[in-house]
Amino acid sequence: MAENSAISWTRHTWNPWMGCTKVSPACDGCYAEALMDKRYGKVQWGNAPRVRTGAHTWNDPFRWQRQAEKDGDRPFVFCASLADIFDNQVDPQWRADAFEVMRKTPNLVHLLLTKRPQNIIKLAAEAGGLPTNAAIGTTIEDQTRADINVPALLEAKAATKPAFAFLSCEPLLGPIDLTALREFNPSAKPWINALSGAVTSGGVPRNRSECGINVSTSWTSPTIDWVITGGETDQGGHKARPTHPEWFRSLREQCARYRVPFHHKQNGEWVPLQANDGEWPTDLPGFCRLSTSGERIDAGWPMQKVGKKFAGRELDGVTHDAFPKVPA
Numbered sequence: 024m025a026e027n028s029a030i031s032w033t034r035h036t037w038n039p040w041m042g043c044t045k046v047s048p049a050c051d052g053c054y055a056e057a058l059m060d061k062r063y064g065k066v067q068w069g070n071a072p073r074v075r076t077g078a079h080t081w082n083d084p085f086r087w088q089r090q091a092e093k094d095g096d097r098p099f100v101f102c103a104s105l106a107d108i109f110d111n112q113v114d115p116q117w118r119a120d121a122f123e124v125m126r127k128t129p130n131l132v133h134l135l136l137t138k139r140p141q142n143i144i145k146l147a148a149e150a151g152g153l154p155t156n157a158a159i160g161t162t163i164e165d166q167t168r169a170d171i172n173v174p175a176l177l178e179a180k181a182a183t184k185p186a187f188a189f190l191s192c193e194p195l196l197g198p199i200d201l202t203a204l205r206e207f208n209p210s211a212k213p214w215i216n217a218l219s220g221a222v223t224s225g226g227v228p229r230n231r232s233e234c235g236i237n238v239s240t241s242w243t244s245p246t247i248d249w250v251i252t253g254g255e256t257d258q259g260g261h262k263a264r265p266t267h268p269e270w271f272r273s274l275r276e277q278c279a280r281y282r283v284p285f286h287h288k289q290n291g292e293w294v295p296l297q298a299n300d301g302e303w304p305t306d307l308p309g310f311c312r313l314s315t316s317g318e319r320i321d322a323g324w325p326m327q328k329v330g331k332k333f334a335g336r337e338l339d340g341v342t343h344d345a346f347p348k349v350p351a
């Protein structure tokens with residue numbers, strides 16, 4: 024609905040409908056629910072009817088398309104920031120209509136970010152096929168969700184041929200290793216490096232069909248083309264959980280190693296607390312200690328809640344603003 028989004032990784036946001044059901048820990052502090060359900064009462068969250076937006080909103084992409092033609096550029100449009108484009112509880116005709124709008128706005132690059140990547144292949148086919156100017160992405164907030172969602176996204180990339188595939192590691196709630204994912208076929212126990220495409224098992228490369236990746240017989244998997252990271256922010260009654268900068272740094276290093284564009288959106292509300300003369304001032308408001316895997320514990324990294332403005336979006340003094348290459 025926004026003309027120009029405040030989100031650093033997109034120019035516009037477009038919402039063909041509103042409403043969703045929570046499916047993962049990343050949904051706990053759902054911004055869309057806090058805004059559209061709790062604050063404005065425009066839609067009920069959960070197993071309730073979704074609300075299709077009006078003609079004015081559906082016309083927005085055509086205005087952006089005309090402007091993009093004049094400017095000769097290809098702006099990014101985040102589709103469904105107040106919903107999930109691959110939500111299987113929405114009327115399939117709405118998704119087909121939205122895909123038709125995308126096909127008619129070829130200068131726009133539509134970013135289809137979902138927490139339901141397992142639905143992409145089936146629902147895209149039912150909607151007439153994925154538009155060629157659409158990119159697909161999934162949210163992963165910790166290693167558990169990475170092991171489940173990234174292989175599903177890569178399968179969908181192979182099947183639907185998007186403009187590119189991307190990850191949103193926001194809110195990042197624990198460390199993630201994208202170079203050793205292994206959940207998609209537990210019996211074969213393969214390891215997949217989502218940044219290089221290498222697939223191994225027992226330390227040796229494996230054929231993809233042996234590993235249950237039913238897309239080809241080559242020795243590699245599709246890869247991720249863009250990684251976005253971010254912390255969590257307060258949303259209504261939901262208070263932000265801390266993200267340690269080490270988790271951001273690790274993803275930045277992984278991306279640098281495999282030359283994958285890395286975009287750091289913001290740090291959330293928390294920063295690491297500095298020791299004063301070797302003492303940690305544990306009486307500060309918003310103080311907690313964080314384990315390496317993300318739980319609040321008695322010992323570990325001391326963190327302090329300072330607010331999103333103060334925490335900012337620099338990582339080690341650098342703004343990471345990379346974007347992926349868009350095919351012509």
Ligand code: SF4
Binds near residue numbers: 044047049055
């Ligand atoms: S998938 Fe997105 S829109 Fe849906 S509940 Fe989760 S955070 Fe909210």
